[in-house]
Amino acid sequence: MSENIIEVNNVSKAFGGVKANVDISMVVERGSITGIIGPNGCGKSTLFNSIVGYHPIDSGSILFEGNEISHLVVGDIARLGMLRTFQQTRIYGEMDCVDNMQISVSHRPGSQATMFASRRGEIRERAEQLLEFVGLYSKRNLISGDLSFGQQKLLEFAMALMNEPKVLLLDEPTAGINPTLINGLIDRLRRANEELGITLCVIEHNMRVIMNLASDIYCLSNGKMLASGKPEDLQNDPRVIDAYLGGH
């Protein structure tokens, strides 16, 4: 069992003339919470997209549990156990919350979700439990498209947990969320990490979140890896301050 659940080796990706990622290398340790920070347009989301198979990469390799995945498509990678959430929250807007949860159950080979599994049984129970975990139990029968922005974000997070992924890539999970709820989200992320063993990789702009959550942080800038290390180190790194945090 490799210690690094994700390994990104010298990955480059360009769109037309724009070099979005240039020779990026990073690792995510199994069971850890890794953060990715950097200015807008530095290539964070492109890196995420490359990892989950949203587009092919130009060069380099990406390993998941030791196996090369850079040639696989999104669905295959999701079925291997790597999920991502979206910056613009995406849920199934015409279905109610419980249904959103039920269909998010894992579709890996050997899972409970056969094509004609019942909608009333165990899957539904688990769905309701997780809705309770994120505080949406009372809204479980509402059409998800009618929820407020913050509630939809919670739902998307719960849906990801329902899938029991091995790794969860979160793209700015707390943007637009009210500060007290952020604390709750971080608490649940930590618990998901500690109790369910889900490895997390988080893109964030909220320093309070990242510094309190991540054990390792990578900072990108202009498509390249700028710095990496422990939160305290990066906070004081002059390059990071210059490119991203801003000094005062």
Add this chain to the structure above:
Amino acid sequence: MTNEKILYLGLGIFGIVGPMLFPNYTLQIAMLWIMVLMASTWDITGGQMGYNSLGNITFFGVGMYVCAAIQVSMFYDLAEYTASYGAIKPVFTESQYFIGLILGIVAGGVVCVGLSLLLGLAVFGLRGPYFAIGTLGVAVAMREIVTTMDTVGGGAGISMPFLPLPIEYRSLFFYVLCFLLAVAAHFTIRWMFSTQFGLAANAIRDDEDKAEAMGIPTLRYKQFGWAVAAFYMGCIGAVFGNMSGYIEPQNIAFPLPTFGIFMVAMALLGGKGTLWGPVIGAIAFHIVKETTWTYLLDWQYIVLGLVLIVNIVYFQQGIMGWLKSMYPEKFGIVVDKSTNVSKGDA
């Protein structure tokens, strides 16, 4: 839900008793069940999955031809028969006819399933309007291909074997087949959508990329849904061919501008994406169609066209959608009146 039980009871009674009460209209009522089946199966991929197909009529025609070919070729040479333009008048014994018919119907359905799987590989890569046009293209192509196949009569078609039953039972016989197929299709669809399949279908409709990103094997679900639709369309096509007594590609087997579009219109009118929407839409549409045919013949297609326009412009949610918004509790939809939910608020 007692409302639903009442509906089933009413339709069931009408289905069984209808032809007895209105023997002159037996075939019209049979047509009603055919429309119900067409609209319901269209809705599997259309309303529920968001893949609006304009080519489901392909399976109607293919099933029809497969059945006819089997019925004739089991006992006679098909090419000779069609080439003779009716000069050969085959006589089928009862058992010959019925065996041929049953085998033909089943084969029609099964061949269509295979066809849908094959076509699906090509068209399910398309989305939205491209999928609609792609499937329309498939239907047109199939019609033209069949027109060139002399073995099955080409443009002239095939004269169907005669049902060896007394005339007064002819309509009733086909009526029963239509009714049973419609009922079977309805309950198959009802079961399918009560399972995870229904959730997956709606997820594909709401956000297919998200579904893929969550690991749902969307192609598999799309193929299965379309295969079920293809099966029933093939079967009902086979029955319809026998009802008509004579089949040909342009107007009977692949009636694109009429039934091909009607099935979409009916599902939209009744409310797509629901179990009863297509049924109610088919009934309403059929009633309008039949009454305008009787009383306003010159205006029939104008009226039908107007219904379609009003539906699409002002009434997109259809009858079921409208009922659901008026009486949400009766459909088990929870409306959050107590707590405050702000749309689009941070």
Add this chain to the structure above:
Amino acid sequence: MAKEPVKKTAAKAASTKKAPVKKPASLKKAVAKKAVAKEPVKKTAAKAASTKKAPAKKPASLKKAVVKKALAKAVKKTKKNVSGYGGGSVDVVMSVDQVAREAASIAANAPTVKELQKLANNENYLTINNLRAGYGKMEILHEFSLSIGRGQSLCLIGPNGAGKSTVLHSIFGFTNIFSGSIIVDGQDVTALTPSQKLSEAGIAYILQDKSVFPQMTVEENLLMGGFLKDRPAEAKAAAEMVFDKYSRLADRRDKPAGVLSGGERRLLEISRALVMQPQVLLVDEPSIGLEPRFIDMVFEILDDLQKKDGKTIIMVEQNAKKGLSFADVGYVLVSGETAIADTGSALLDNPDVGRLFLGG
């Protein structure tokens, strides 16, 4: 004992005097003061109408939480503060329902209209009177009232789904107004369309999400801001004024707006709204999605607009600490109603507000 309250008011005076915008410095000060002034916090807390209920029930745990916070803050004080986000811990975890319940008990002592007007220095340049508004048939705001003076800034904070953006939407005309009125400078603007709000009533709305036209150049985006002007030449002149003011944009006037960095994009969105020379700016989440170094920049721009150009600013800001340190007045919205209203710095110092809405 006498010293502490004096220190406290001194701190308050200090933080309000220093244009409530220059950030990490005053924020640090306020934080340090909070850590030191435990007792007076409890006193002022007891004074404030809000804290008659919940905190009174559990003074012990409040003290513990405050002490814990103080220690954490004291430790953080020695570390380099991250500007834009005041650092801080994530220890105060409460469920959404818990927050709602405690907020509801606070809301039971909601501020009266008189108190709101007092916060607006009784100027009442823009007032909302008993507004009931929402989307479709759904009512989000219940008898909501607001009062702001000319050239003041007001920040709305509160849980997600409370109706903050709905307030802005209602002022600008995007919602269904069931009853109540909105008065700007004596003129009833409730029924005006958004275009009229912009062209006649001098109210501009800056959206929450990316709202530049990515394929049009910066200059074209600004010209679009002046779309409602009678003559294109006027729009062009106004755009030139914007370029004079913000050289950063002038440097990029021919670039497509899609290639701007986050901070520049927000700058463009704000300045585009300025083309019509509005008096009132409705800013929906000025710092959302922005990296830390631009957050301060955006607030500096807004501060400049308020202090130098005399604009009246009403904003929604999820980065509540930043928003409250910037704004003169703050309203805490819960479930479509104002639960607490006070000056920005007073709300920052309020431990209940801190616990329930600022993440501790």
